[in-house]
Every structure is written in C-alpha cells, then in structure tokens.
Amino acid sequence: MDSTSYTLYVRCGDERLGAVPVCVTRKLVRNLNLRVRGDGSVVASVPWRTSRARAQEFLDAHAGWIAERVSRKAERQVESREAAPSPAYALWGCEHRTADGHTPTAAELDELWRREVERALPGVIARMEPLVGAHASSWQLRAMSSRWGSCTPARGSIRINVRLAAYPPECLDYVVAHELAHLIEPSHNARFHAIVARAIGNERAIRARLRQPPATA
Structure with missing residues (x-):
C-alpha cells in the first residue's frame, strides 16, 4: 500500500462484524466518498488535505450504512455458495x-x-x-x-x-x-x-x- 493510502477501523455496533477495516485513499476529489466492493471490503476516497481525524469522523458517521452494506454482501456470498452446485x-x-x-x-x-x-x-x-x-x-x-x-x-x-x-x-x-x-x-x-x-x-x-x-x- 503506498503513502496515499491507509487503513482506518469503524465499529458498527454489530458484534458479528467487529471493527470493519476501511482502506482510505487520498485522491484529487472534492468530497469524501465511501463504497463497499463486491467482495465486502470497504474503501473510501478523500481529498488530499483531509486529516485522518476528519476521515475517521466521516466513517464513524456512516457506521450504520457500512454495517448494513457489509452484512448484505456477506449474506449474498453465503447464498451464492449454497446455491452453487457441488463439484x-x-x-x-x-x-x-x-x-x-x-x-x-x-x-x-x-x-x-x-x-x-x-x-x-x-x-x-x-x-x-x-x-x-x-x-x-x-x-x-x-x-x-x-x-x-x-x-x-x-x-x-x-x-x-x-x-x-x-x-x-x-x-x-x-x-x-x-x-x-x-x-x-x-x-x-x-x-x-x-x-x-x-x-x-x-x-x-x-x-x-x-x-x-x-x-x-
């Protein structure tokens, strides 16, 4: 991971999830953005001058949203594995x-x-x-x-x-x-x-x- 990226953790209030890691990347963007990938990992992009404290505040404010999306992705992955035919x-x-x-x-x-x-x-x-x-x-x-x-x-x-x-x-x-x-x-x-x-x-x-x-x- 290069110097433009770092990891923060968000406690979502869900014991099953624990502290969710979020990969935060500094980019040439104007706003703080948040996304949950298809594999359930969470990534955020923030403007270059955004401090870690500000990024953490942003993530904590969206803890509920993160918990919902991560849980949904995990459920879909389980359903997909169960639906897939055995070898x-x-x-x-x-x-x-x-x-x-x-x-x-x-x-x-x-x-x-x-x-x-x-x-x-x-x-x-x-x-x-x-x-x-x-x-x-x-x-x-x-x-x-x-x-x-x-x-x-x-x-x-x-x-x-x-x-x-x-x-x-x-x-x-x-x-x-x-x-x-x-x-x-x-x-x-x-x-x-x-x-x-x-x-x-x-x-x-x-x-x-x-x-x-x-x-x-």
Whole structure:
C-alpha cells in the first residue's frame, strides 16, 4: 500500500462484524466518498488535505450504512455458495457430484477410476476374449494421457487406461476388444477391423464417443 493510502477501523455496533477495516485513499476529489466492493471490503476516497481525524469522523458517521452494506454482501456470498452446485466428475458416462462439495483432485479421480475399471474388467475380458478369438497373458491398468489402451503382441500383454471409467461402459468393451484384436493383427488394416467387428458392432460410433467429453448430465 503506498503513502496515499491507509487503513482506518469503524465499529458498527454489530458484534458479528467487529471493527470493519476501511482502506482510505487520498485522491484529487472534492468530497469524501465511501463504497463497499463486491467482495465486502470497504474503501473510501478523500481529498488530499483531509486529516485522518476528519476521515475517521466521516466513517464513524456512516457506521450504520457500512454495517448494513457489509452484512448484505456477506449474506449474498453465503447464498451464492449454497446455491452453487457441488463439484462434478464423470463416472461411466454420467455426471456425478460430491456430497460434501469437495473438488476431487486428479490423483483422487484416477484412483476412483482405477477401482472402477479393476472391478469391471474381469467381466469385460470374459465376454470379449471369446468374441475376438484372442487371449491376453497379462493385463495392466494405467492412467494414460494419450492412449486408451496399448498392447505388446509378442508378450500377449495389454494395458488399459483407467480413465475409461469416465466414459460409458461400452467404451471399455471397445478398447478391450481393440487391444485383443491387436494380438492377432498388429496393424489397423481391414482384417483388424473385421476382427473387432465380431465383438463390437458399433465400433465407429464408440470411437467417435471417445473423442467427446466423458460425461453427460
């Protein structure tokens, strides 16, 4: 705060407010002015030659006005927080909200999605392996930023992105079938797509869905 500004305190007679700080700034103005900002802070501008005693007198004379405006701002802020929806996150293609208003961190979401995929994956594998006609020797779950899945055909190992749990369940089905198909055909040629089509009839629609945001309200 520069030398043109200083802080005075006003007792408004409201124990909830206590002594309200007011930022007073000397300016090239003719009158003493008072304002309550949107965040509830109080500011005043006074002519250059106004003494601190005169500024304090002015503020004390408007203590009731200050108390009313500050209280009103505080009430509106509380109402706004109460009206605001709790943070949302995506789970199996639907939007969910936290019960306590907590915003999940990226790590917390990855852990939630990991548990969900871990729970769902055995059933998906049991359905997709016979349809595709391939069997993986190992499965791993990873939080990946650029791939939904990957595989190493020589080892028969497949890795699945835990973030698929944010998307509808059929997306996990598709990625599992896609990676299983790569154990038979490493490239994305006509044979590969024919293999995937044995398990997933709407392959193109699901690929398009994976390019969209994960959840719908």
